Amino acid sequence: MDSHVTAAIQSTGRVAFKGLRPPPPPHMALQDQVAVVTGAVQGIGRAMAEILLRNGAKVALLDVNEAAGKSLKEVLDKQHGPERTLFLSCDVESEEQIRAAFQRTAGALGAVDIVCNNAGVLNEAEWEKTISVNLVAVVRVTYIALEHMNKMSGGRGGVIINTASMAGLFPLLSCPVYTATKYGVVGFTRAMAANSTALGFGIRFNALCPGFVQTDILDNIYERLGQFSQLSAETQVFVDKGVLKTSEVAEGLLELLTNDTKNGEALQVMCSSQKYMKFPVFT
Numbered sequence: 013m014d015s016h017v018t019a020a021i022q023s024t025g026r027v028a029f030k031g032l033r034p035p036p037p038p039h040m041a042l043q044d045q046v047a048v049v050t051g052a053v054q055g056i057g058r059a060m061a062e063i064l065l066r067n068g069a070k071v072a073l074l075d076v077n078e079a080a081g082k083s084l085k086e087v088l089d090k091q092h093g094p095e096r097t098l099f100l101s102c103d104v105e106s107e108e109q110i111r112a113a114f115q116r117t118a119g120a121l122g123a124v125d126i127v128c129n130n131a132g133v134l135n136e137a138e139w140e141k142t143i144s145v146n147l148v149a150v151v152r153v154t155y156i157a158l159e160h161m162n163k164m165s166g167g168r169g170g171v172i173i174n175t176a177s178m179a180g181l182f183p184l185l186s187c188p189v190y191t192a193t194k195y196g197v198v199g200f201t202r203a204m205a206a207n208s209t210a211l212g213f214g215i216r217f218n219a220l221c222p223g224f225v226q227t228d229i230l231d232n233i234y235e236r237l238g239q240f241s242q243l244s245a246e247t248q249v250f251v252d253k254g255v256l257k258t259s260e261v262a263e264g265l266l267e268l269l270t271n272d273t274k275n276g277e278a279l280q281v282m283c284s285s286q287k288y289m290k291f292p293v294f295t
């Protein structure tokens with residue numbers, strides 16, 4: 013039986029039907045934790061911000077899209093109260109803007125406990141931009157986050173979750189550069205996790221690897237694939253097999269945040285299941 017249904021029966025004493033079931037109880041571990049989410053105003057990032065807020069965290073929403081950021085903040089203020097979120101216009105390609113965003117978050121919401129490196133783009137024609145946002149910026153944000161969170165330099169530790177993709181585990185032939193960035197994110201995450209254990213950062217690092225998700229990234233696939241657009245039909249075949257809702261990806265985030273046994277893992281989020289990637293062991 014679905015575990016949410018089981019939980020609903022236990023908490024209400026009656027059978028809850030799918031679609032009518034009450035929301036799961038909040039994870040107390042996230043209560044009043046301070047999270048920074050990049051690419052937070054729409055798509056997967058927005059669903060991440062929403063699940064964090066529902067579970068009691070305070071969230072700094074970082075994004076380049078100022079108009080969408082301001083209107084999302086208005087919506088979230090009504091649901092959770094104005095003191096629970098902060099919208100910060102921030103381009104993750106700018107070290108200066110990231111530093112300012114972390115300072116403002118710490119000042120307004122408190123010391124940062126959680127970072128979700130989620131901002132990403134897919135444009136095989138502008139492939140240098142794709143590497144810059146999807147991989148270089150993940151490293152940049154992570155190193156600035158370490159200055160705030162590393163237990164070895166006065167921080168209090170925490171969790172960093174990087175949004176990779178199934179394309180970081182299995183190559184998507186229509187977008188080789190996007191695939192390379194996501195393999196890079198998985199590799200960086202695993203290396204930082206091992207570093208953290210070796211050097212005592214007190215920070216867990218994990219990668220979230222969704223399959224196709226219903227967001228704007230799936231619009232205009234043909235244009236996004238540039239010289240590989242002839243393969244768009246092949247990619248569309250994969251898309252037609254099933255597309256996730258952003259809320260399903262957010263459930264994967266919750267698992268990685270709250271399961272404190274996980275460090276250096278890549279969680280595959282697919283339509284039929286969630287499972288941890290089994291990596292070969294190097295001896």
Ligand SMILES: NC(=O)C1=CN([C@@H]2O[C@H](COP(=O)(O)OP(=O)(O)OC[C@H]3O[C@@H](n4cnc5c(N)ncnc54)[C@H](O)[C@@H]3O)[C@@H](O)[C@H]2O)C=CC1
Binds near residue numbers: 075102178226230
């Ligand atoms: N939609 C999908 O099928 C999948 C998406 N992903 C990954 O999930 C992440 C989120 O993507 P989606 O929600 O699908 O896309 P989306 O396009 O809906 O959202 C991306 C967000 O990132 C922001 N952003 C882009 N460049 C930025 C920058 N330089 N600085 C700050 N913010 C920036 C955008 O303004 C937007 O709000 C990306 O890393 C993507 O690669 C992973 C697997 C599947």
Ligand SMILES: CCCCCC(=O)CC\C=C/C=C/C=C/[C@@H](O)[C@@H](O)CCCC(=O)O
Binds near residue numbers: 134
């Ligand atoms: C061109 C649009 C890209 C959208 C952005 C993404 O990151 C999409 C996700 C990329 C790849 C998805 C692959 C999904 C594969 C699964 O359907 C399955 O074939 C993999 C099964 C692996 C397993 O079960 O071991």
